[in-house]
Amino acid sequence: MTSKVLHSFLEKNIDDLKERGLYNEIDPVQGANGPVIEINDKKLINLSSNNYLGLATDNRLKEVAKKAVESHGVGAGAVRTINGTLDLHIELEKKLAEFKGTEAVISYQSGFNCNMAAISAVMDKNDAILSDELNHASIIDGCRLSKAKIIRVNHSDMDDLRNKAKEAVESGKYNKVMVITDGVFSMDGDIAKLPEIVEIAEEFDLITYVDDAHGSGVLGKGAGTVKHFGLQDKVDFQMGTLSKAIGVIGGYVAGKAELIDWLKVRSRPFLFSTAVSPADAAASTKAVELLMESTDLNERLWENSNYLKEGLKNLGFDIGDSETPITPCVIGDEKDTQKFSKRLYEEGVYAKSIVFPTVPRGTGRVRNMPTAAHTKEMLDDALKIYEKVGKEMGLI
Template sequence: MASPTLFSFITEQLADLKARGLYNTIEPLESANGPVIRMGGRSFVNLSSNNYLGLATDKRLIDAAVQATIQFGVGSGAVRTINGTLSLHIELEEKLAAFKGTEAAVAYPSGFNCNMAAISAIMGDGDAILSDELNHASIIDGCRLTKSKVIRYSHSDMDDLRTKAREARESGRYAKIMVISDGVFSMDGDIAKLPEIVDIAETYDLITYVDDAHGSGVLGGGAGTVKHFGLSGRVDLQIGTLSKAVGVVGGYVACSQAVADWLKARSRPFLFSTSLPPGAVAASIAAIDLLQESRDLQEQLWNNASYLQNGLRRLGFSLGPTATPITPCIVGDEEKTQRFSAMLYEEGIFAKAIVFPTVPKGTGRIRNMPTSEHTSEMLDRALAAYEKVGCELGIIG
């Protein structure tokens, strides 16, 4: 590094992270991100992918991506507002709107982009945002861009939300008030209390905003958390990703036609980011078609999740409040959590440690992500490894 100050700062901070068990080692895959992966010349049962339905390696999506790439090229060539909108983008947005039960949808290069785009395009100085304290980092960053007053409410505490919504509305200080929640909270696997959130929003005239990255494709027959609770038409903005259950890459905002028109006119990631490449768009269209045609993949996902979770609970592990396939094994101490993950690795199980700052200090966990593609034999291998390592570390008896 040219700057001694920068070199000193970086080396000191990295050493501190490593000493506290907070440094994350990134290992490249030598295979597709399926239920079994290869790294360092070895095979591992993969419990760290968000590829819930195995669509990232589905031949039908691959074929769609190849054909679109041959026809349209590897890149879209421009931002959406110049000439980077292909007929494929329009088809994808129409299918997403039908899938989510909204008038319209707007596609973005990533789910993170969606939260940066939509929140900042709608909320501004003189507004307020009520945000669950465990909302995703992209929501937090999106709120920071707005200059709005951000009011955090206790996680899924509807009494606290109601009190803060009433205070914000009765203060008369805010032109617009939005309530934002994840649909499914990615670190614990619990589901937002959307019926209560929507009731409170309708009482106090709040704009409703749900980030359903981990709910879409998993809940509500695949349509997500809003459909799961029968709330279609009562949520203003639904945010989704194309990179988890859909198996590709990108994100979208499902909303009214008026909101979609506004986002296309004023959301900066839409205006200044090159649009999704044709292959990714075509593969996403194929995935949405599959999700609408059959629920077989979702059913297998839930069966596998129950199998793994029941096995871990029988061994004595604490899984927290999960109500979804997200399966966190709570360890607590950051260093012990990292050691647990490393020992699982030696047993041929790839399950990453999740520690601060992704989760609060002292709540380190191994987050397991079963998919529809795992077999019972793969999950049995994982359970055997968990039993061995858990006993060695004194986490279970």
């Protein structure tokens, strides 16, 4: 028998979310998640994928994934610390360390797992973490899991960071103090002020942690935000994902060899969850190799990004202050945002609405993610639809 209390709780709260325009409906994609997708038998220009470089559907990755299935099977068969570490995982980690310019790398099942694993493996209740107020949910959860004191820092406010770092260190209450930030902020597309953050960290001997999920494959000619600023020797933790620009699934932490050794014996998702599949490991390695061999995909991504940004701005949309391919169209009201996204869908563009709690109340937006796989014709068609719907709703 289903609990009446649970039923009442769920019914009340789901209805409330729908009433306020905060209920998220999931749209299953029929087939591959490329620049054009099919949902409910309708073809749509896809501007919602994190597949920045188009590698999720790249034939070169498909081929190595197929070979890995034939040679290694469909699953790793165990956690990494028993006998789930395959030669393919070692190859991936070596290639990632070379790519990121660090001594070593540890790979995980997802980017979210990285932040849950790495933060809590190093920080505890006797420590403090200085966390940017717009950091990703996985960072917030990783900080909470560590039980360290979380000190919220105003977004990219270096004066606030310096003052709070000084206060935390000079209080003498904490054994260790970490500063943690996204490299690229996923909702607005702005870049962390890493040179200033590193300068403050050196002044107060802070541990530095950069979540570069949206920077890897995008900035630094593909090598990421840290390498973009030439700071790979100054940042303790470089977290990255294999699920966005790399086009596969998984995550990793790059850093000094002693840090990676510690994470292998103390980070819980590594210890207690089965490793990524052989196909995923092999495909990820191939993707990294492609990025190291050529910057063509990265250059095409930026060309398409700048083209779409200019087009939306010229139409009169508020695209914020994005410095990366992430291109929000800020609508504001949650219900209007949901309606705008629905009308785009009806006209042939898939740009998912993003509302509270993912972004602050009153800042609802559709987030556009142009990729290297889009053609100019696709982007032109999308801009025409944006113009039509924007004028229809009185947004431009």
